[in-house]
Amino acid sequence: MVSFDNTEIAFSSKSNSDINRAYLLFKLIGNNSLVNLGKTATQIAIGLHLPIEGMVKATIFKQFCGGTDLKTCDKTIDDLAKFNIGTILNYSAEGNETESDFARAMSEVLSTIDLAHRNPKIPFCVFKVTGIARFDLLAKVSAQAELSEAERKEYEIVEQRVEEICSKASELGVRVFIDAEESWIQQAIDDLATNAMQKHNREKPLIYNTIQMYRSDRLEFLKDAILKAKNENYFLAIKLVRGAYMEKERERASAKNYDSPIHVSKKNTDMDYERALRLLVENSKHVATCAGTHNEKSCQDLIKIMEDHGISKIDTNIYFAQLLGMSDQISYNLASAGYNIAKFVPYGPVKEVIPYLIRRAEENTAMAGQVGRELALIMQEKKRRKSNN
Numbered sequence: 001m002v003s004f005d006n007t008e009i010a011f012s013s014k015s016n017s018d019i020n021r022a023y024l025l026f027k028l029i030g031n032n033s034l035v036n037l038g039k040t041a042t043q044i045a046i047g048l049h050l051p052i053e054g055m056v057k058a059t060i061f062k063q064f065c066g067g068t069d070l071k072t073c074d075k076t077i078d079d080l081a082k083f084n085i086g087t088i089l090n091y092s093a094e095g096n097e098t099e100s101d102f103a104r105a106m107s108e109v110l111s112t113i114d115l116a117h118r119n120p121k122i123p124f125c126v127f128k129v130t131g132i133a134r135f136d137l138l139a140k141v142s143a144q145a146e147l148s149e150a151e152r153k154e155y156e157i158v159e160q161r162v163e164e165i166c167s168k169a170s171e172l173g174v175r176v177f178i179d180a181e182e183s184w185i186q187q188a189i190d191d192l193a194t195n196a197m198q199k200h201n202r203e204k205p206l207i208y209n210t211i212q213m214y215r216s217d218r219l220e221f222l223k224d225a226i227l228k229a230k231n232e233n234y235f236l237a238i239k240l241v242r243g244a245y246m247e248k249e250r251e252r253a254s255a256k257n258y259d260s261p262i263h264v265s266k267k268n269t270d271m272d273y274e275r276a277l278r279l280l281v282e283n284s285k286h287v288a289t290c291a292g293t294h295n296e297k298s299c300q301d302l303i304k305i306m307e308d309h310g311i312s313k314i315d316t317n318i319y320f321a322q323l324l325g326m327s328d329q330i331s332y333n334l335a336s337a338g339y340n341i342a343k344f345v346p347y348g349p350v351k352e353v354i355p356y357l358i359r360r361a362e363e364n365t366a367m368a369g370q371v372g373r374e375l376a377l378i379m380q381e382k383k384r385r386k387s388n389n
């Protein structure tokens with residue numbers, strides 16, 4: 001067991017003013033109407049070209065982002081490394097749809113791979129297939145719909161882009177996560193990821209697919225994936241998450257009148273998450289795992305399962321990961337106890353990461369328990385520091 005209640009360790013990297021800023025932010029984020037108001041006000045301000053970037057940068061950006069470009073992330077990378085926490089740089093411009101967006105995202109991902117090769121403080125890179133491919137094209141491929149000649153060519157370019165990223169990662173020995181997205185484009189992503197794993201994970205696990213355990217079909221998917229990797233003699237590598245698109249999935253299923261792919265309850269998602277962790281660790285000779293979660297029990301489960309199977313804390317085939325600015329009680333306490341741990345560090349020009357930040361605020365609002373936990377820990381630490389003065 002690692003205690004996640006030690007706030008001295010959890011906030012060891014934070015100054016009093018960092019803690020006060022986080023307190024105010026989580027207080028605001030916990031208020032649904034304020035988040036909605038903030039979202040609308042920000043969108044209007046951007047539309048009117050009002051100079052809000054400075055304000056965003058000093059507040060929510062500072063909490064959740066590493067910098068405006070790769071160079072400005074250096075400080076965050078070094079600060080995390082001082083506490084034995086790795087950085088996963090995540091270029092966070094969302095809603096890419098044009099060729100120039102795709103080219104920009106490609107170049108950022110390739111640059112992060114170069115940087116990770118040179119800097120051991122960066123244990124993984126990451127990309128979203130929708131950063132380099134049109135969403136509607138991925139939906140068509142996933143639905144096995146017939147593609148026009150132009151679409152076929154367009155998809156060949158998408159396959160080439162994924163291959164360019166993965167072969168560069170493979171040449172440089174850098175590990176790369178492929179994010180999971182909406183279920184109706186996930187088949188295409190899974191196929192791209194599986195092909196890349198078959199090709200590049202022969203000697204060691206380098207390319208990771210992501211599995212969302214809020215989907216009721218994913219445990220079977222994972223079992224099949226493990227079997228396939230064993231039979232075909234390559235390493236399966238999985239980032240295990242619960243899933244970020246629950247509302248959208250349910251709304252679409254209801255609007256289009258099909259059964260929602262999402263579990264009927266949080267309890268079922270949690271049970272499948274634990275079962276999946278168990279399967280991954282049981283097969284750790286052939287499988288590498290990264291548990292991407294802010295759920296304390298899931299982290300404790302993984303610790304216990306590792307112990308049950310005699311797996312060392314420092315086995316680099318098992319990692320924990322959280323987002324920058326959230327759940328430091330997990331990240332810093334796990335790192336202090338000697339586990340492999342990394343933070344997702346989004347970066348990008350302030351304007352371009354605003355949709356990501358709004359999503360972060362909305363997700364936190366929806367997870368009332370999460371905000372309550374962040375606030376309780378911050379208050380506990382404020383009190384501890386006061387009594388030590």
Ligand SMILES: Cc1cc2nc3c(=O)[nH]c(=O)nc-3n(C[C@H](O)[C@H](O)[C@H](O)COP(=O)(O)OP(=O)(O)OC[C@H]3O[C@@H](n4cnc5c(N)ncnc54)[C@H](O)[C@@H]3O)c2cc1C
Nearest residue numbers: 179180214241242243244265266269292293294295321322
């Ligand atoms: C490092 C990292 C990488 C990530 N990468 C991805 C990614 O590639 N793709 C992606 O989709 N998400 C990704 N996420 C987000 C992740 O999927 C979750 O949305 C988020 O982490 C919250 O889940 P949790 O396990 O941290 O915590 P918890 O608070 O325990 O779980 C909340 C989650 O449980 C599920 N849930 C909540 N209510 C219900 C319900 N009523 N019925 C069924 N399920 C329910 C939802 O998935 C919800 O997000 C990532 C998260 C991290 C930390």
